[in-house]
Amino acid sequence: MNQSLAKVQNPYQPSRAKIVDIRDLTPDTRLFQVMLIDPKEREQFTYRPGQFCQISVMGTGEIPISISSSPTRPGLLEFCIRKVGRSTSSLHRLVPTDEIGIRGPYGNGFPVEYMQGKDVLIIAGGVGLAPVRSLLYYILDNRDQFNQVTLLYGARSLQDVLFPAELQTLEQHRDLNILVTLDRGDTSVWPYRVGLVTELFSEIEVAKNTVAAVCVPPVAYKFVTKELLAKKVAGEDIFMSLERKMHCGIGKCGCCAVGSKYCCQDGPVFSYWDALNLPDMI
Amino acid sequence: MRTVVLPGSNLEEFLARLAVGHELIVPQKSGASISFAAYDPSSEVVVEYQRTLLPPKKFFLPPEEALFDFAPGEGFRQKPTSSERRILFGLHPCDIHGLRRLDQVFLEGYVDTYYQAQRDRTLIIGLSCLPDEMCFCNSMGTDLVTDHFDLFLTDLGDNYLVEIGSTEGNDLILDNEDLFAETSDILLRKYKVFLATRSNLFEQKLDTSGLSNILALEWDSSHWEETAKDCLACGRCSMTCPTCYCFTIFDEVNLDGASGSRCRRWTSCLYKNYALVAGGHNFRPSRGARLRQRIMHKHKDSVERHGISACVGCGRCQAHCAAGINFCQVLTSLRGESSESIVG
């Protein structure tokens, strides 16, 4: 018999949370501002950029979604959710004051301490901007801890650019370098660039002590890491936030396994070195 | 370890007494196979068997189980778990090792409270066995157990040698003292003879030396797709495996369309959609990649993660494979291929 000493909390228990506001970002992506209902849970909820939550809509299920807000701006949690299937569609049907379930935060997040004193190069594609937006605001709010900061962001078309107003404002920050490109579109309007996110590498200088944070669609990691390695970024300084099918988020259901690692717990952020070690990672 | 003797003729009475005050589960005939099922006085307990169809994991991680009830405005309410005392009788060493592996997954890190509740209420009484042509527990080092049981019975003819693995196990002996006798030297000698005899009976063998290293090197082997040509991707190997634990979580809605339950259900990495994410990207689109995942997970990834192979050599995967795949053979031919490539 396996007598456990202390009764522990049920890790599958979602906390009740209220939707405070919903903003349309693109035709298929919305930003949800969410508040945990229990004041004590709200107070205790701390997280790191790059971590995610399991979000429940009663009756449809539970899905992993990155926290898109920054821990440096406490209060509401923000989730940027693209409508792609069952659960995400039912989230899109909700309205402010509706209730959802949240558990987390899970995963390792980006190594912000390690990034201190270094150049940070952030590369995002599509909805991959969601987790790195958390990192971006974290860096902005601790700006003096980091060196040069660059964001390369690719979207399908102009209407698919997430947070265009935020990006345009940030672009004007002299201490932030932001380059946005579209898969297709008109080069006469902002962001004035058409091409894949990898093509933006030709426009930037990459200093020696650069750390990269990458969140792109699964097929794009190979191409982005190739560019980074060509720019002499060390493999162990390339941090990629990876997507896998996740059901539990806590290392039990096995669904997110990548070799001996669990994406939900050991990740979702992995270094390029991990990817070399685990052949089906990227 | 403290040992006592249970005369074979007292086993029936011992079980009948255990059934009072405990939910007692014993191996029984079920159609053409043997399965662990609830004991009642009329049930015929099978003490000589090779393997049950489903391993005992079904008592700790049921094939499907409700985790919560939910209703609008009420959130998710945890399903109450039973705390009735339960005894699982007749587990072979491989299955006890299987539970050890599941403990590593479910009780380390975040504690799975559902699994824990089932584990906490259950006593394990192990039982010795003899191998058939599919068993290879002695290759995996899982043919004996020294812990993770409360009592372990070794069949030595007229008597069972009973090893006592816990204070709760000891209590079961004390409560039924009249059924047990002290160990004798003759029995201890018989026990050693039993061990020696049994280890000669294994036909199926698996060379595990350096297996995880070899697997890591054989990642790109054509063997995976080759073997997978036969694989039906039915997941039977996972369902019958004592250490496969993968599950999916989903919601079931009641007729009112609003309330319901959140459930989990076993799944298998061999299923086509297992690694499919929204947007249509499948991380393991081919059957070969999925078969490789299953074998790698057992013999390599678990070694890296938990320091121990997740295969306990019970032979269920190959005994029940609808396509007749023999996993030991698959591994042996991979080893063969690697030694050839080093030589040649």
Ligand SMILES: Cc1cc2nc3c(=O)[nH]c(=O)nc-3n(C[C@H](O)[C@H](O)[C@H](O)COP(=O)(O)OP(=O)(O)OC[C@H]3O[C@@H](n4cnc5c(N)ncnc54)[C@H](O)[C@@H]3O)c2cc1C
């Ligand atoms: C760590 C992590 C962070 C993520 N962050 C975001 C984010 O910030 N914004 C965003 O829009 N999307 C994010 N995703 C992807 C998001 O989880 C999927 O789009 C979502 O699960 C699709 O669910 P669905 O029911 O709408 O789709 P369906 O295709 O209908 O999926 C059905 C079921 O499959 C499972 N499933 C399908 N795709 C995935 C997937 N990619 N990951 C895990 N489970 C899946 C879910 O259990 C889901 O209920 C993230 C994924 C991961 C792994």
Ligand code: FES
């Ligand atoms: S999501 Fe279940 S183990 Fe990672």
